[in-house]
Amino acid sequence: MEFLRPATWDEALAAKAEYPTALPISGGTDVMVEMNFDVHRPSAILDLNRITELTEWEITGDVVRLGASVPYTRIINELSGPLPGLALAAHTVGSPQIRNRGGVGGNLGGASPAGDAHPALLAAGRDVFVEVASHARGTRLIAIDDFYVGVKRNSMEQDELIRRVHIPVADGPQQFSKIGTRNAMVIAVCAFGFALHPKNRTVGTGIGSAAPTPRRAVEAEEYLQGVLAERGLWESGDLLGAEVTQRFGELVKAAASPIDDVRGTADYRRHSLAVMARRTLTWTWNDYSKQIRSAA
Amino acid sequence: MSTRTIQGQKNLQDIRQASKDGIGGSPLRPDGTLKVKGEFAYSSDMWHEDMLWGMALRSPHPRANILSVDISEALKLPGVYAVLTHDDIPGSKFYGLEIQDQPALAIDKVRYHGEAIAIVAADHPETARRAVKKIKVEYEVLTPIVTEEQCLNPEVHGYVHEPHEYKSHGHGNICHSQKLVHGGGVTDEIRALADVIVKSDYEVGMQDQAFLGPESGLAVPAEDGGIDLYVATQWLHVDRQQMAPVLGLPEEKVRLTLAGVGGAFGGREDLSMQIHASLLAQRTGKPVKIVYARDESFFGHVHRHPAKMTYEHGVTRDGKLVFADARIVLDGGAYASASPAVVGNAASLGHGPYNIPNVRMEAIALYSNNPSCGAMRGFGAVQAAFAYESQMDKLAAAIGMDPVELRQLNAMSEGDSMPTGQVIDSPAPVAELLQRVKDMPLPPPLDLENLDVRTLPGALSNTSHGEGIVRGIGYSVGIKNVGFSEGFDDYSTARVRLEVIGGEPVAMVHTAMAEVGQGGVTVHAQIARTELGVEQVTIHPANTEVGSAGSTSASRQTYMTGGAVKLAAEAVKQAVIEKGRRRYGWTQNDLTLAGGKVVSESAGALIPLVDLLGDEAIDLTREHHHRPTVPFDKETGQGFGHVQYTFCANRAVVDVDVELGLVKVVELTAAQDVGKALNPLSVIGQIQGGCTQALGLAVMEEIIVRDGKVRNASFTDYLIPTILDTPPIPVDVLELPDPNAPYGLRGVGEAPTVSATPCIVAAIRQATGKALNRIPVRPEHITGTL
Numbered sequence A: 001m002e003f004l005r006p007a008t009w010d011e012a013l014a015a016k017a018e019y020p021t022a023l024p025i026s027g028g029t030d031v032m033v034e035m036n037f038d039v040h041r042p043s044a045i046l047d048l049n050r051i052t053e054l055t056e057w058e059i060t061g062d063v064v065r066l067g068a069s070v071p072y073t074r075i076i077n078e079l080s081g082p083l084p085g086l087a088l089a090a091h092t093v094g095s096p097q098i099r100n101r102g103g104v105g106g107n108l109g110g111a112s113p114a115g116d117a118h119p120a121l122l123a124a125g126r127d128v129f130v131e132v133a134s135h136a137r138g139t140r141l142i143a144i145d146d147f148y149v150g151v152k153r154n155s156m157e158q159d160e161l162i163r164r165v166h167i168p169v170a171d172g173p174q175q176f177s178k179i180g181t182r183n184a185m186v187i188a189v190c191a192f193g194f195a196l197h198p199k200n201r202t203v204g205t206g207i208g209s210a211a212p213t214p215r216r217a218v219e220a221e222e223y224l225q226g227v228l229a230e231r232g233l234w235e236s237g238d239l240l241g242a243e244v245t246q247r248f249g250e251l252v253k254a255a256a257s258p259i260d261d262v263r264g265t266a267d268y269r270r271h272s273l274a275v276m277a278r279r280t281l282t283w284t285w286n287d288y289s290k291q292i293r294s295a296a
Numbered sequence B: 001m002s003t004r005t006i007q008g009q010k011n012l013q014d015i016r017q018a019s020k021d022g023i024g025g026s027p028l029r030p031d032g033t034l035k036v037k038g039e040f041a042y043s044s045d046m047w048h049e050d051m052l053w054g055m056a057l058r059s060p061h062p063r064a065n066i067l068s069v070d071i072s073e074a075l076k077l078p079g080v081y082a083v084l085t086h087d088d089i090p091g092s093k094f095y096g097l098e099i100q101d102q103p104a105l106a107i108d109k110v111r112y113h114g115e116a117i118a119i120v121a122a123d124h125p126e127t128a129r130r131a132v133k134k135i136k137v138e139y140e141v142l143t144p145i146v147t148e149e150q151c152l153n154p155e156v157h158g159y160v161h162e163p164h165e166y167k168s169h170g171h172g173n174i175c176h177s178q179k180l181v182h183g184g185g186v187t188d189e190i191r192a193l194a195d196v197i198v199k200s201d202y203e204v205g206m207q208d209q210a211f212l213g214p215e216s217g218l219a220v221p222a223e224d225g226g227i228d229l230y231v232a233t234q235w236l237h238v239d240r241q242q243m244a245p246v247l248g249l250p251e252e253k254v255r256l257t258l259a260g261v262g263g264a265f266g267g268r269e270d271l272s273m274q275i276h277a278s279l280l281a282q283r284t285g286k287p288v289k290i291v292y293a294r295d296e297s298f299f300g301h302v303h304r305h306p307a308k309m310t311y312e313h314g315v316t317r318d319g320k321l322v323f324a325d326a327r328i329v330l331d332g333g334a335y336a337s338a339s340p341a342v343v344g345n346a347a348s349l350g351h352g353p354y355n356i357p358n359v360r361m362e363a364i365a366l367y368s369n370n371p372s373c374g375a376m377r378g379f380g381a382v383q384a385a386f387a388y389e390s391q392m393d394k395l396a397a398a399i400g401m402d403p404v405e406l407r408q409l410n411a412m413s414e415g416d417s418m419p420t421g422q423v424i425d426s427p428a429p430v431a432e433l434l435q436r437v438k439d440m441p442l443p444p445p446l447d448l449e450n451l452d453v454r455t456l457p458g459a460l461s462n463t464s465h466g467e468g469i470v471r472g473i474g475y476s477v478g479i480k481n482v483g484f485s486e487g488f489d490d491y492s493t494a495r496v497r498l499e500v501i502g503g504e505p506v507a508m509v510h511t512a513m514a515e516v517g518q519g520g521v522t523v524h525a526q527i528a529r530t531e532l533g534v535e536q537v538t539i540h541p542a543n544t545e546v547g548s549a550g551s552t553s554a555s556r557q558t559y560m561t562g563g564a565v566k567l568a569a570e571a572v573k574q575a576v577i578e579k580g581r582r583r584y585g586w587t588q589n590d591l592t593l594a595g596g597k598v599v600s601e602s603a604g605a606l607i608p609l610v611d612l613l614g615d616e617a618i619d620l621t622r623e624h625h626h627r628p629t630v631p632f633d634k635e636t637g638q639g640f641g642h643v644q645y646t647f648c649a650n651r652a653v654v655d656v657d658v659e660l661g662l663v664k665v666v667e668l669t670a671a672q673d674v675g676k677a678l679n680p681l682s683v684i685g686q687i688q689g690g691c692t693q694a695l696g697l698a699v700m701e702e703i704i705v706r707d708g709k710v711r712n713a714s715f716t717d718y719l720i721p722t723i724l725d726t727p728p729i730p731v732d733v734l735e736l737p738d739p740n741a742p743y744g745l746r747g748v749g750e751a752p753t754v755s756a757t758p759c760i761v762a763a764i765r766q767a768t769g770k771a772l773n774r775i776p777v778r779p780e781h782i783t784g785t786l
């Protein structure tokens, strides 16, 4: 097995072009487990750990540009303000050891429907982009809505690597909830990300572990956007009312297409998505109304 | 020889001061810091020059005929030294703990998912892995026999073992069964005496021991044609007894030494890699190491028997139990393992620590094509306790009585008789233990103003900020036996040596006891300190050079091997005193050893051990046998079957998110009678650990098997409690001595695992109002989304 250790981003792209089947490794918290279980016997491994840019983040304008290898621990410690939904999701990943190593680039690279970053990224809005690059064709931005294409499949080409993720700085409250059958270190039975985007009067949703890919609950978003606009709630910050949260929960539930597996039943996944949707909507809306009222 | 009398000296008080590291003290484990720092050498860390790596090919099917095995491609791979099948076994092809029904390598058929068919030795684990993949096996896949209905109708669904192959007393697909009748049994007349009858079905899923150190060991071929095996196990001598016939060697040529054990909980009572590594070492003439990967470990050891149980109880309106009837069906899987003993425990302990005038019971273990099940902490008693304690709560609710009061009203105590007719002849403080957990202060209610999500169900998964949370409280009590039962003489041997090293008296304790975390290495040294009045004690590595120490299981090691260490140390003490008497003509009959000296109660310190011993070592070996027991009568279940009983009571406080079905155990209180706490710190650790493993069974731990196939052979989906799942566990330790036991002690390790599961479920029931007749309780059960 070849072990490639590029020192720079350009070298990494060149290496990937030369060895298209080389398996990138960042934190290794998926790669090493899969090798141990004999899922992969890659001909080459492409170690990204020497490329310091991948572990950096910056804010330009209203966008966080998050390096692919910034570990979850740093997202929690450094980015809870601009990326509250993603930071909450990061909190639920594995254990401290895993959070010290694993990052969003690896989550996207694996594209597991159970990856916890995905619902938060989807909820963060339609302007989330995964920045990928290849030696041959340079950089391109993949909209998060086009990124997940199948079970553990994403829309990257074989010669591409993830450079970073562009995520708008939160302009409203965001939440993330995840169901696991123990209270820590658990792969999601299902998960839900939710964000209010007061600036453009939209809301964002993301469903995890309840469909072949992470997905948005489009009808739920549209329903809620409609209600918020029609009733002037963005401006008033008034209470939503039980029937709105209820309906929103039902629409989130309807957007999922889960299966029965060892982690949980499809019925339970649907049921708990509705509950999480109601609760996260309530929490974010309560925070939002407080902001409106204190501003008034 | 001199006859001079040595005069006693003053300050006897100081000298007689018991060592703080003697019994009753809490010296720390010698391996504790190493383990925490990751420096302890486990069996998987061993290395030998020239060593090969062994690996097994395992069946992907739970039931199949093997039409052919072609090893030729595997053998051609460079670096492969041997590929063996059952054809290559030099001796007997079968082994087993109680019944020799398991082939060391599959012969013509496989009976469970993961059964080993062939083994490979190669110069690198990766080469071995590739070689395993190159072995071609042709299977005729058969429909597995997995349900109770299928097992009990062998004419329709077939036999797991053909009737002519039966080595057990079983029949059909029943490996072992035990009936029990007590009082008037259960008849219509007796039923009529009850005011209220409660009948329910219960189910327990398949729990795994989930030890963290995978099965591993190193077999080294010896010059004399024998094998030296270094292995993590629970009982060196029973491993050897099973291995030697298969290897075609006399027992004395199979020498075992205990390697670092990373947890056991019953899962190392059966053989795993021992025979395989030894066969490969015999064949290649090279040391062979085998370390299971995590998924292989889930196939490589037996699990806790899943159980289906039907219980019926009758009670009077004022809360007196009138009768109890039960049927317990345990799924033993493909091979017998410890199934007969599990059945014996389920039948004899399965009505709990209660006085019930009329009792009936039938317990059976099935042969099936599911994974083999055998020993796990509290076996037989754990499954039954979930059922009988659930029944107690239902009975109390049915007659409108407090559930603790109902239990106390019917609790057995010293002098009462078990349903087996065995009179309990030492303390049985069942009612008091319940009272103690009930009287402990309750944790404060949830503070909804200052919420910390980590304290809520779901914790950092952030599923609730107080919504849906309901608190529940449950109580339970359980009974477990200590030591091997039903006529088994599971004696222990200990060798104690006393000599002067570097100017100090030093004791050495040598046993074959497997230290699997229970703390025997600490307790043996404490016993030697107390009996011999010395501070320095070394523990010899456990091996088969000394006689058997029996199994580290059944809560028995401190009782049995601790007892043997006490006997051997007492013998050494007598020998030392005799030596002094002979040399100095002491006439006092109040001599003992203390503070590194021979002391007389009346005359004071007589002589330092250093002077008395000089360069002579006193080295004595003793066996400790517990009082004899007898097998239970096959039809009536009557008999003095158990050595000792142990009891634990619990109270659980849980918060349940009733909308999401998520559970947070807030506190789990335990009260247990331990007779005498030889090492209070270890005792509390055992009780807290036992409670935690019980918590796992209550709410998360299950090997999921569908059509005989294991679906979650990894710690990704076989979940065990993390620190965020484990609540504070206040422990109240009672010390009521058992006159039959060394120091009056009572085995500790299993009782909390028996009692704590039902109490957590009771608390969840109180919070949710759901029936919850199956464990582990899943969110689906609470939310009705199964």
Ligand SMILES: Cc1cc2nc3c(=O)[nH]c(=O)nc-3n(C[C@H](O)[C@H](O)[C@H](O)COP(=O)(O)OP(=O)(O)OC[C@H]3O[C@@H](n4cnc5c(N)ncnc54)[C@H](O)[C@@H]3O)c2cc1C
Binding pocket: A023, A024, A025, A026, A027, A028, A029, A030, A031, A032, A033, A048, A068, A069, A092, A093, A094, A095, A098, A101, A102, A103, A104, A105, A106, A107, A108, A109, A110, A114, A115, A116, A117, A160, A161, A162, A163, A185, A186, A187, A188
């Ligand atoms: C004990 C444990 C618990 C876990 N718990 C969780 C959990 O709760 N939630 C969760 O979501 N995940 C969990 N995981 C999975 C894992 O930690 C996450 O998916 C993590 O985000 C992976 O990041 P990494 O840097 O370690 O990825 P790696 O293992 O290095 O890589 C993962 C995948 O991404 C590819 N990749 C990595 N970097 C790049 C790049 N820059 N460009 C292109 N491809 C790339 C790799 O080739 C591989 O396919 C857990 C894992 C373990 C071992």
